[in-house]
Amino acid sequence: MNMADPAFSKAEQVINELMGLHPKGFDLSLTRIRRLLELLGNPQDRLPPVIHVAGTNGKGSVTAFCRALLEAQGLSVHVHTSPHLVRWHERYRIGVKGGAGQLVEDTVFADALRRVAIANGGQQITVFEILTAVTFLLFSEQPADVAIIEVGLGGRFDATNVIETPAVSVIMPISLDHQPYLGDRVELIAAEKAGIMKRGQPVVIGQQEYDSAREVLVTTAERLGCPLAVFGQDFGAHEEFGRLVYQDEFGLMDLPLPRLPGRHQYGNAAAAIRAVKAAGFEVTAAMAEKAMNSVEWPGRLQRLTEGNLIAFAPSGAEIWVDGGHNPGAGEVIAEAMAGFEERQSRPLYLITGMINTKDPVGYFRAFADIAQDVFTVPIRGTDAALDPVALAHAAFEAGLVAAPMESVAEALQEIAERIDPDAAPPRILIGGSLYLVGNVLADNGTPPK
Incomplete structure (x- = not known):
């Protein structure tokens, strides 16, 4: 137990x-x-x-x-x-x-x-x-x-x-x-x-x-x-x-x-x-x-360096989680991702889940010029989670290429299959909801302490 x-x-x-x-x-x-x-x-x-x-x-x-x-x-x-x-x-x-x-x-x-x-x-x-x-x-x-x-x-x-x-x-x-x-x-x-x-x-x-x-x-x-x-x-x-x-x-x-x-x-x-x-x-x-x-603040631009989910990701990938879920948060997170890009160029992939009270198009617009692809996923623990298909449509409306997935692990595997093995390992941002970040930290075996 x-x-x-x-x-x-x-x-x-x-x-x-x-x-x-x-x-x-x-x-x-x-x-x-x-x-x-x-x-x-x-x-x-x-x-x-x-x-x-x-x-x-x-x-x-x-x-x-x-x-x-x-x-x-x-x-x-x-x-x-x-x-x-x-x-x-x-x-x-x-x-x-x-x-x-x-x-x-x-x-x-x-x-x-x-x-x-x-x-x-x-x-x-x-x-x-x-x-x-x-x-x-x-x-x-x-x-x-x-x-x-x-x-x-x-x-x-x-x-x-x-x-x-x-x-x-x-x-x-x-x-x-x-x-x-x-x-x-x-x-x-x-x-x-x-x-x-x-x-x-x-x-x-x-x-x-x-x-x-x-x-x-x-x-x-x-x-x-x-x-x-x-x-x-x-x-x-x-x-x-x-x-x-x-x-x-x-x-x-x-x-x-x-x-x-x-x-x-x-x-x-x-x-x-x-x-x-x-x-x-x-x-x-x-x-x-x-x-x-x-200073520590779990789930807000937190980098995952170990845990159960890392095995599904491409080798050498840089994985971040952030619970920001509105357009304002999207802008500051996208700015941070762009800042990381300035220091070390890597293709950026998003794995996103959101609930139905948010503005997903507004959130995704902040990433329109910097994200390679979006993979939308379901969220456990809330009745208000957006269907991944509907969320993928919102990402598309914001100018991004998106595909629904059944889980974060499946999305990480999909990224591993898509990347060019000779290119720099990707940067992956998992976010759009604190509920999703909670799911990820629990599944990864790295809950806040």
């Missing part, structure tokens, strides 16, 4: 029971979560200082950078992220004094789930709201120096938005995603994300692609009297001679480039440094250097 398999997890069993009782998905409201938290004694009011993070893209990366910066100074850091890739436990990282936080222990997680479910008493609620209540319960009962809490969806009515006085609210890049819930214009989405700002509490606004989104965020922060730091105005970062130069009103730091690949990570690192400072913590150049070298 493989105890790493969530099928044998006590917590997973409880979650499966709850899934059978309560609706899946999101029902954006704070009424139910507030009622439940009241029954639990309002644990959200007994947290260490909170860094609250929202945004369409970059939330997870800036959370990872914040964690690395804080742990670099020996602080204990609780971290809540969503969704998970392989195991539900990934959503809850419990702070450890003087070291890296650890994923929540299964028995502790299962006990918290049961206590929250008992407190709820069978009343109407979503499983996500129960899981969010578990976050506050776990983080309030185990001491830590700081908690980083990532928004699940939107901001204003997200279940995490019951934190009254965050140490800092961070808003990362905003683009179109979850339109049925958040609106079909970036200004509307920005207004929803801005809902995590609290009157008089510090706000950090990360790099924004759209001026209209930035204006909504700045206007909201100013209206609420929030101390404000805006990327490109009050702080920023750029590459210079193979180094990352960070600058804000406090001075300049010359740092190594982040361990996380892609130029988009420079802005994410900068936002994290400024956010940690805004939350009242020191950031020295030595701490930041340690953080740039140690």
Whole structure:
């Protein structure tokens, strides 16, 4: 029996029971979560200082950078992220004094789930709201120096938005995603994300692609009297001679480039440094250097160098996985792939799976000029997966050559058969969905730790 398999997890069993009782998905409201938290004694009011993070893209990366910066100074850091890739436990990282936080222990997680479910008493609620209540319960009962809490969806009515006085609210890049819930214009989405700002509490606004989104965020922060730091105005970062130069009103730091690949990570690192400072913590150049070298964020431009799936790929292939799933994410991932191409020329193949709430044509357009072929695959673990044939049509509409496959392993074998053995080994990007990345990491035997 493989105890790493969530099928044998006590917590997973409880979650499966709850899934059978309560609706899946999101029902954006704070009424139910507030009622439940009241029954639990309002644990959200007994947290260490909170860094609250929202945004369409970059939330997870800036959370990872914040964690690395804080742990670099020996602080204990609780971290809540969503969704998970392989195991539900990934959503809850419990702070450890003087070291890296650890994923929540299964028995502790299962006990918290049961206590929250008992407190709820069978009343109407979503499983996500129960899981969010578990976050506050776990983080309030185990001491830590700081908690980083990532928004699940939107901001204003997200279940995490019951934190009254965050140490800092961070808003990362905003683009179109979850339109049925958040609106079909970036200004509307920005207004929803801005809902995590609290009157008089510090706000950090990360790099924004759209001026209209930035204006909504700045206007909201100013209206609420929030101390404000805006990327490109009050702080920023750029590459210079193979180094990352960070600058804000406090001075300049010359740092190594982040361990996380892609130029988009420079802005994410900068936002994290400024956010940690805004939350009242020191950031020295030595701490930041340690953080740039140690930061980890599984499933986001993560390179697979070992595991079960490698055997199906062409010899010498460079294999990357990334869960980015909207046009904005497609653009930054494609830019990263193009950057790799500049350093070492290899043909690029995509293996893609997506769910039906996304914009696959918009995602694929970012790769139209750089990808050789696309292989579309099914996704396990969701009822919303796009049929590979329909997804291949979307890729074709975006100007790419595409073919549906039955699995990632079959797609890797197909690439191995197609390549020229005398040419450079290919670069393969597996992505389009965090669900797919979770499937791949599980099948590969390399789940997040």
